[in-house]
Amino acid sequence: MSLRALALASLLSTPAWAQEVTTARLDNGMEVVVIEDHRAPVAVHMIWYKTGSADEPAGSSGVAHFLEHLLFKATDERKAGEIDRLVAETGGSHNAFTDVDFTAYHQRVVADRLPLMMAMEADRMNDLRLTEADIEAERGVILEERAGSVDADPQAIAFEQMQAALFLNHRYGQPVIGWRHEMAALDMADVLGFYDLYYSPNNAIVVVAGDVEPDAVIAMAEEHYGPLPAEPRLPSRARAQEPPQLAERRVVYKDERVAEPYLARSYLAPPRDAGDQEEAAALVYLSWILGGSPYTSVLAKALTFEADVALDSWADYLGTSLDHGIFTLGILPSDGITLQEAEEAMDAAVAAFLEDGVDAAQMERARTQIEASEIYARDDVEGLANRYGEALATGLSVEDEQAWPAILQAVTAEDVMAAAQAVLDRDRSVTLWVDSDGEAPR
């Protein structure tokens, strides 16, 4: 077995939430990650391509997601639809998803069906046989998907317009599903250009989690994926980065379908970076403390309990990404409260928080909640595979992912306040108002 590297990680003296994770790299550059979990006789098999919508050429938004659909068409060896049948016959389930940084395919099957899944994924990594009819038909499907998931939903439209305003230069501002006019123009050349470049073993990670033995899985990966040739033209993941954001932006979206006006503010934030996850960890706390609970969070207390300004409030931090994280606050105003009043109240609550700091009891509640959610996310073989796959596809290592729970537990109140001061900068934010009618200025 000609493996370039074979590393066993986290064998001894690891906390309860650390799993036995074995990694290897095939000669063609493909990464193999095996997570042992013998609680049930199932295996999750995932292929993560380290390419997502943020890697699309300008003008081809949606091609990454389009290709995800097309990967269920025929290959040299299999007819269209055969993958569905294959997985169904094993009694398993399968799925695929596209995001800004990655595209992933996964199956959950009884462990002894693993070779079949690997044969299937290896086949479609290299030997997809698309016809013009496939392109035509599936383009209709993705356009329908956009119609249903975005165009029919005022919140999704507003989010898309906001996201485009949050980024001045980076492709994270473009929707994963694509802009309709560009989706409608995607053709065979766009799809194959993307497929030929990025669906390659040196751009892929195979994650296998469940009732498996690492050596056997690595040997199996070597057998199925080892023969695939590396793509020599694979580009680096260096994308166009944001310039300094120096001016706050506001987006006002009006749509008669909006039943309840709301506002949200997204700030550009640091993501989890390899070997440097402390600020991201502090931002996880910040989102819990500001808006993670409908009863005890800073926004809920100030806007719902101390004053009747908000029916609901929330905070959210997206940090597992290659280039930028996003920190978002949101308010659903109470009846009779304007968006302007709600925003002023939110600003006042955030300003008071920045002034007063974190309450010790609040900090410990957040710590407990975060620990619980981390344990919960790892308590299931599919969740585990997802965590490692997503981490590796966004520039982190197995060690980073394993260190994450401990880094989270080590966050102090001072870290949270320092992160809040750094990130809650209006110059690096977009404020969105979503309304049905005349309140917001036209």
Added chain:
Amino acid sequence: MSLRALALASLLSTPAWAQEVTTARLDNGMEVVVIEDHRAPVAVHMIWYKTGSADEPAGSSGVAHFLEHLLFKATDERKAGEIDRLVAETGGSHNAFTDVDFTAYHQRVVADRLPLMMAMEADRMNDLRLTEADIEAERGVILEERAGSVDADPQAIAFEQMQAALFLNHRYGQPVIGWRHEMAALDMADVLGFYDLYYSPNNAIVVVAGDVEPDAVIAMAEEHYGPLPAEPRLPSRARAQEPPQLAERRVVYKDERVAEPYLARSYLAPPRDAGDQEEAAALVYLSWILGGSPYTSVLAKALTFEADVALDSWADYLGTSLDHGIFTLGILPSDGITLQEAEEAMDAAVAAFLEDGVDAAQMERARTQIEASEIYARDDVEGLANRYGEALATGLSVEDEQAWPAILQAVTAEDVMAAAQAVLDRDRSVTLWVDSDGEAPR
């Protein structure tokens, strides 16, 4: 003389402002435009490359402008700096400029020096010899230029942030000079990649205006530019286009260096399109009527004379571009008037205008002013060459440019109001507030 096409345009029965323009196309695809103007024994020679900053690869903002600087370095035949000397020795002047859609080089010389200029431009179109030292030195120069023209100027910074928010997808949102972090990373490969692809006769227009004979100029162009090989890989000019803009945006820029707060609102607008310039012509009127005069325009009357809200107000329409035009309104508030108050007053003035329509006297004043400015712009050989070069480099034809004054004169008050209704749509706009301190919300 093996010319593929040779057309004489506008020979007879043309109004006074139409010039004798002769066009030809060389076998290698290069367009030749000759504008006869025998009022003085000078000639203007311009090379227009139909490529500007909007054609740059993602992540390489500024490379078009960087290359413009580097075109004054050595070639196979000439040493760095020789072009300056050459033009100076003729007693002429020269210049170069980069914009979103084109990069242009021009010289104004005594007419008999034309062959020398053509030899020089043909040489540097194909035979630039850059060294790493050139790249290093000139990168320093463009970074200094950015420091002086953008970073030192709050208005320029604000404009840049606003422009990025005006476009959701199109590269018109990126600054022509480039984002500093991308400029700092531009290297020889970026520059040569751009040069090899775009500095090619099939992507170039030579415009010669002045005391010249068309046949002689075309023969001369054939001699100097004819031998240059066409670039077979030249891409089409299809760039990523805007999705529907559905939500208005606002940008707030604060900078202690701002002495006088002001606001501006830019709307996405149609550009002059080949064979379809009527709406653009109406927008030229709209900008004159709303903000073209400090005494009689709609904004000046409402905000400066009827109320003391604005010290100054303006309107501007940029319509000569390939993909999108931009229509902008601006207000400099009077002392003691907040940006919020000024914006509300501007909105009210625009709403009243949309309600009331154009006053007949106002319409005729605009007609006279526009005619005068069109005559003025053509009254000078350099201005003429510029008009045709810019038109051809942004997708218009010689005929479109010649038809433009008559199309402008044919605009009616109804056309202006229809264009106003279509373009003054807040969902397709960005409103910018530039302030020194605390008024705008933080």
